[in-house]
Amino acid sequence: GPSGGPGPALPPAPPPDLHLLCEGQRFPADRAILAARSSFFGAMLSNRQFREAAQREVELPDVPARAMAAVLRFVYTDEGPELRTREEAEELLTAASKMGIAGLLRLCSDCLRDRWLTVPSSVSLLRLADEHGAHSLRGEALAVLGASFDEVKATPEWDDLLRSGMNPSLIQDTVQAVADASIYAGRASIKL
Incomplete structure (x- = not known):
């Protein structure tokens, strides 16, 4: 006391x-x-x-x-x-x-985004986020992937993703992220 x-x-x-x-x-x-x-x-x-x-x-x-x-x-x-x-x-x-x-999922998702999301990791983190419903990480990974698509599409992870039979909404969102990045190239605020 x-x-x-x-x-x-x-x-x-x-x-x-x-x-x-x-x-x-x-x-x-x-x-x-x-x-x-x-x-x-x-x-x-x-x-x-x-x-x-x-x-x-x-x-x-x-x-x-x-x-x-x-x-x-x-x-x-x-x-x-x-x-x-x-x-x-x-x-x-x-x-x-x-x-x-959900709270722990969000903490882990934010940690992965803030500390480990880079161009080389974007595909594997996108797959992880998509599989586990980590929406913010998924969105950020799509943005990184879209902004650096030429670099990403040359990686073995990208080939694996294409061969994995990814879900149709992920394909659609990836195409959209690439299109968005080319339109807003001057406004991207993602660390690469």
Whole structure:
């Protein structure tokens, strides 16, 4: 308290009623908090058709442990993670998308845009953003791609994108971004 001693004791956290398993690590969690903050867990834990609804442990084989740790930290504290590498940011964006955690998806998307969106990365970040509904990152990647299309179309990532059978709206938006960039060439405000 004010005398410099310890403050009032916090009530003990409820014991975890669920463990999430990722890459052999166990993460304690609270069902009610997960269900409230994540549409993925909300659906899974409240629907008796999912066997996980009654289980005390849920295995998530396609979620890296470091991404799960960051997801839980965000779910409990609203604190964004320190993303040191592009790979980490992409991993976490994918996990946030899968788990339906819009605020975390937005944080990862903004981080990727601000720190790693360049001409060479524009195609792979466009694909990631398109796949996971990261709309602002998708728009920014399209703008970079459109403004530097001659450079982009010479990359192996561009060839991969064409061969991947990209969705028709992405093709249409890419063509539009190239057209917009040629019209507004003098007004582009993107870092290349």
